[in-house]
Amino acid sequence: MIEVNGLVKKFDDVTAVDNISFKVREGESFGFLGPNGAGKTTTIKMLTTLLPPTKGTAKVHGYDIIKQSDKVRECIGIIFQEPSLDERLTAYDNLYFHAALYRVPRKEIKPKIDKALSMVELKKVKNKVVNTFSGGMKRRLEIARGFLHMPKVLFLDEPTLGLDPQTRRVIWEYINGLKKDFGVTLFLTTHYMEEAEESDRVGIIHNGKIISIDSPDNMKKRIGKDTIILFDRDGNERAVRALGFDVTKTGDKLHLIVDNSEDALRKILKGDVSIDGLAIKRPTLEDVFIELTGTAIADEAGSPMELMKQAVRIKRRR
Ligand SMILES: Nc1ncnc2c1ncn2[C@@H]1O[C@H](COP(=O)(O)OP(=O)(O)OP(=O)(O)O)[C@@H](O)[C@H]1O
Ligand SMILES: [Mg+2]
Structure with a gap:
């Protein structure tokens, strides 16, 4: 459904996407x-024909993103990272405008809008x-809009960014419902590990390069060690070392x-x-990410800890 070959995007001296x-x-x-x-966003923009690649090619549903961009646009839906609804219009009118843009036949518009709105449970407030x-609610409306014209492929750029955990779960139920009920192909970006974990396959991208592609399970298996955590009591450390285990101690x-x-x-x-307490920790995608890149994803996403470290660094420089 999507086939990408050596895609590159440069902005002046920045290589945002580097031969993927x-x-x-x-x-x-x-x-x-x-x-x-x-x-991530730069890749989505190229695949959805909004940004021309510097080099390389890609096909979506068999259509070339450069030579057949109109065809590509007909078979895709996009949910942007940045909010893109018209805030002054009603929910219904936002969808109506979209349907008209996509040349949905006039007779089909109303039933399609009603169906999309009930799918994301916004019919009452249309x-x-x-x-x-x-x-x-806005995010749900954007999902309804992205799916209104029944695309073959739905691109979702950080669909749940900034939402609370419960709302994130609800949004994922709708998105996974689209996949299950309509067989739509999903291409999504996220930096929430637990969301990536739900995908059939994951591509890890770092500095514009794809450094690993596989199912989450296989990725975890490959770095694959489990950790057993025990309390350090009654000479436990000596006992487990005697059994030949590789042990590290924290607290x-x-x-x-x-x-x-x-x-x-x-x-x-x-x-x-x-044994008066024991836990088994299986590897997570976060562990895979750290293993592959040498950094934690949260650090770079501006965690409070990282921001504090940066502040200290700046202060020292002064
Ligand atoms: N229009 C632009 N002009 C110049 N540089 C850009 C432009 N768009 C993106 N970049 C740069 O390209 C790189 C990749 O940006 P991109 O938005 O694709 O990242 P992302 O993975 O989507 O990040 P995020 O998780 O923050 O959304 C960044 O270094 C960014 O500054
Ligand atoms: Mg982005």
Whole structure:
């Protein structure tokens, strides 16, 4: 459904997207995971014909994004990172305007709008002006609009950025419903790990380059060690070391890095270890990201900790 070959985008001296290639299958959800400035939005803009590539080619539903841009536009829907509704219009009129732009036949417009609005549960407020909506309602309306003309591929750029966890979950139910009920192919970007984890396949992008593409499960398996966490009591450290484990200590906890947690547990139970609390931590996509890039994604996304570190650095320089 999407085929990308050596795509490059340069802005003056910045290479925002640096020679990326990948494919997305029909009906698949593909998550583009990367920190701020990685090149996610730039890639989406090229694939949706809003920005010409500096080099390389791509096809969407078999159509070339440069030579057949009109055809590409007909079969895609876009949900932008930046809000793009007309706040002064009602929910209904926002969708009507979109339907007219996409030349949805006049007779079909009203039923299509009604269906899209009920899908995101906004039918009751369809005649309200959008600037009275909450952030979550606006996002739902944007999803309804992106899907109104029944695209084959839906591009979603950070669809849940800035929403609370509960609203994020609701939005994902709608998005996954589109995939399940209509077989729409999803191409989405996010820097929430747990959202990327829901995708069929994930591409990790860093400094404009794709550094890994695979299913979340396979990615985790590849870096693949589990950690067993035990309390450091009654000579536990000595006991687990005697069993041959690789141990690191933080506070009153022992971290055992193991290939297979089931085998390791059996071994621990046989040893002279006192177990009054135990946790098994499986690798997460965050671990994969750190392993591949040497940095945590949250650091670069402007976490309070990172902002504080930056402030200290600036102060020192002065
Ligand atoms: N129109 C532009 N002109 C100049 N530089 C740009 C332009 N658009 C993007 N860039 C640069 O290209 C790089 C990639 O930006 P992009 O918006 O694609 O990142 P992103 O992965 O979407 O980040 P975020 O998670 O913050 O949305 C950045 O260094 C950015 O500053
Ligand atoms: Mg972006």
